Amino acid sequence: MSRRNLLRAALALGAVLSLSLGSPDTFAADPMGSGGKAPDFPKLRDMAGVEFDTEKDLKGKLTLVNFWATWCQPCMVEMKHLDRLHKAYKDKGFQVVSVSIDDARSKSMVKPIVKRNGYGFRVLYDTETQLVSVVNPAKTLPYNMLIGDDLTVLWTHLGYTPGDEVKMEEKIKANLPATLPASGN
Amino acid sequence: MNIPRFVSPALRLASVAGALAMVGAPAYALDLWGTGTLASSTLTVLNDLEVRYWQVPERLEGFEDRNVLNYVEQVNRINLLLSKPGLSIGLQVDQVALFANRYYLDDELFHERVLYDPNQIISPWDDALVVSEKMFLTKSWDGVEVTVGDVYGSFGRGIALNIVKNTDIDVDTSLRGARVKVSSGDIDITALSGLTNVQQISQDNPNQGIERGVADMVSGMQIAHYGLGPFQGTAHGAMFTFGRVEDQDREAIGRYDQAVDAASAGVGLTLLGAAGVDWYVEGDIIRYFAAELADGDEDGLLGHAVYGSASAYPGKTTVFVEAKHTVDTERLNLFTAGENYEVASVPTLEYERVITEDGSAAINSNDVSGVRVRVDYAANPGVFVPYLAVTGLRDRDLGGLHFNQSPETVVHPVGGLQWFEGERVVQLNTGFRQDRRDDTAAGSDRLAHLDGELHVPVGHGNAIELALGVKSFWWGNNPAQQADFLEMENALVWHHGEQWQFVLYQDWSNNPLVTSDGNLGEQLYGALEVKYEPRSNTEMRLFYGAYKAGIRCSGGQCRQLPGFEGARFAWTSRF
Incomplete structure (x- = not known):
């Protein structure tokens, strides 16, 4: 390809980017912080077969919903920090709800991973990707969504690099509910 | 003969990309719809733009000194999701355009590569295509959830049905139809029906034909x-x-009028905590009616599979055992394998990350029995956990992907550890696989492998990460004898603050089945990548260099991924 064509391609890319980026204000805010409601959770079951109830299990608590899979290596590293956050703030109205999007083939491997690391948070099976499809349609992992006690999405984050948990903890501390939910964890 | 003149449709096609990317621009989670039906709905947009400059090693005959065949490929994927309590509507639109894909030779216009088959797909552009890949509408009431559009299904352990999106290898086949799920107390009933909808435009692979x-x-x-x-x-x-x-030319809905080619049925039973052990056992049968699936037998053919797993957690130890026995199960995917997806898949029991072209045969075998045992010891739970695993497989199938003409026994011990201490991360896996054939003259294939990741903070917000992957393979004796080979996929990453990453990639391969050539030598590949994450919802990556072709297995599916040489820009944003 000639230099002229490279230039044209670069111009085209520039056009795409400038159109997409829009005004500098485009990225001026954390968009999901503007008050989007959390989507309805489909009827998922946890590792004990107990059904998850959006109204009962989310309302009144600050919840970090974490999507992961057994084949996702960064997820494995991140989960240790999620467990620490869950244990540190569970008495202050915070919980981690972990959602495995493993398909049926690897479902048997989910519980051993949770047990061998001693994780204390609740784990749901989303075998047919019902929940992740309406939250993160690209299904890239790990994916985290912080939901307020009024079911408002406060923050979302895709991917994990060691150190991300610091920002995650800041978000949690800043959004802990003013009053504790009636029931415990 | 005149020299070839380039024809760049870049500016014309940029309008396609621009228009699509504009859709992915500022769209916030807002109360978009006033007081109407969609009041308080949330609109989420995920936009993924990638532009690749392909340096093609082939040369136009007579013009070996010119890079006429190099081209630019631009792919954009938008996922739109509208949701409110009780309702979700999703749409995935993909767009691809090839730039600098044509040239004139002796005043005649030539296309370097054909983007799509014009007999099957209609597009106003020769070198660009827009496809609404996936769409769905989910409405839920108390205990009832109905989805129309693209749905997925995964029953039991996937042996009878497993249609899922495989993000790892860019395979996304859904069922375009409907799914109903009814939950009443402790009973869940799921029913679905549809026509397979293969994702047309690929994000990771070159889009051609x-x-x-x-x-x-x-x-x-x-x-x-x-x-x-x-x-x-x-x-x-x-x-x-x-x-x-x-x-091909018949209406797809006509499949509902045709005779059923195969049917599967099974039962699964879970028993939690019996004698401190979690148990699962499943049995399935698959009946093949179509002659192509039943080896021409008019009476059909019956396949079956049994899968079981058990996990126990004594003290700091976790023991996980799974086993399977399959007869004529994989042939259910005979028609779909050519389109790179499977409608059902038995758990492989394997460490899939290191599977080679030869090893994939056992993963996709019709007739295989095996067991895997994995023992983890949580010396410091969540922090330091070493493990040992052994897989044993008896592969009786000689057709399909098998290089060998004799049944074989596969033994694959793997060991490793995870050490997560603060921001320090070590993950290591290593193993040795041997495929020993019954015909001793045919010898055995052997594979040694090591992969790992090391992440170390070095202060002032910086960290160094090293990722290693090495495979060495020795062939036995067989008619398709290949040369032994060594493959490496390594990366060194410098994390600078929360926003920047600088990556140095290095691949090496003398695998005769790898179809690409290195850019730093025939077998050596190198590349640089800069990753910038200005916000948690935005990521940009700029890559220059090459990586090797190779097989990649994930979720029981294996796919040949082509090599790449050139430059690539990727931009992902979420609103």
Whole structure:
């Protein structure tokens, strides 16, 4: 390809980017912080077969919903920090709800991973990707969504690099509910 | 002969990309719809733009000194999601455009590569295509959830039905139809039916010769009963009508009029905590009616599979055992394998990350029995956990991908550890696999492998990460004898603050089955990548260099991924 064509391609890319980026204000805010409601959770079951109830299990608590899979290596590293956050703030109205999007083939491997690391948070099976499809349609992992006690999405984050948990903890501390939910964890 | 003149459709096609990317621009989670039906809805947009400059090693005959065949490929994927309590509407639109894909030679216009088959796909542009890949609408009431559009299905342990999105290898086949899930107390009933909808535009692979494909009909149902004390049970079944090449021009809905080609049925039983052990056992049968699937037998053919797993957690130890026995199960994917997806898949019991072209045969075997045992010892739970695992497989299948003409026994011990201490991360896996054939003259294939990741903070917000992957393979004796080979995939990453990453990639391969050539030598590949994450919802990556072709297995599926040489820019944003 000639230099002229490279230039044209670069111009085209520039056009795409400038159109997409829009005004500098485009990225001026954390968009999901503007008050989007959390989507309805489909009827998922946890590792004990107990059904998850959006109204009962989310309302009144600050919840970090974490999507992961057994084949996702960064997820494995991140989960240790999620467990620490869950244990540190569970008495202050915070919980981690972990959602495995493993398909049926690897479902048997989910519980051993949770047990061998001693994780204390609740784990749901989303075998047919019902929940992740309406939250993160690209299904890239790990994916985290912080939901307020009024079911408002406060923050979302895709991917994990060691150190991300610091920002995650800041978000949690800043959004802990003013009053504790009636029931415990 | 005149020299070739380039024809760049870049500016014209940029309007396509621009228009699509504009859709992915500022769209916030807002109360968008006033007081109407969609009041308080949230709109989420995920936009993924990638532009690749392909340096093609081939040269136009007579013009070996010119890079006439180099081109630019631009792919954009938008996922739109509108949601409110009780309602979700999703749409995935993909767009691809090839730039600098034409040239004039002696005043005649030539296309370097054909983007799509014009007999099957209609597009106003020769070198650009826009496809609404996936769409769905989900409405839920108390205990009832109905989805119309693109749905997925995964029953039991996937043996009877497993149609899922495989993000790892960029395979996304859904069922375009409907799914209904009814939950009443401890009982869940799921029913689905639809025509397979193969994702047309690929994000990770070069887009060329895109075809519509031939849709297959899949219908299935699962009933799951929970809360029977420590027991949970499922019963499931599915039926399949596959499209043939000659069905290409027929309406896909016609699959519902055709005879059923195969049907599967099975039951699964979970027993939690019995004697401190979690148990699962499943049995499935697959009936093949179509002659192509039944080796021409008019009476059909019956396949079956049994899968079981058990996990126990004594003290700091976790013991996980799984086993399977399959006879004529994989042939259910005979029609769909050519389109790179599977409608059902038995757990492989394997460490899939290191599977080679030869090893993939056992993963996709019709007739295989095996067991895997994995023991983890949580010396410091969540922090330091070493493990040992051994897989043993008896592969009796000689058809399909098998290089060998003799049944074989596969033994694959793997060991490793995870050490997560603060921001320090060490993950290591290493193993040795041997495929020993019954015919001793045919010898055995052997594979040694090591992969790992090291992440170390070095202060002032910086960290160094090293990722290693090495495979060495020795062939036995067989008619398809290849040379032994060594492969490496390594990366060194410098994390600078929360926003920047600088990556140095290095691949090496003398695998005769690898079809690409290195950019730093025939077998040596190198590349640089800069990653910038200005916000948690935005990521940009700029890559220059090359990586090797190779096989990649994930979720029981294996796919040959082509090599790449050139430059690539990727931009992902979420609103």
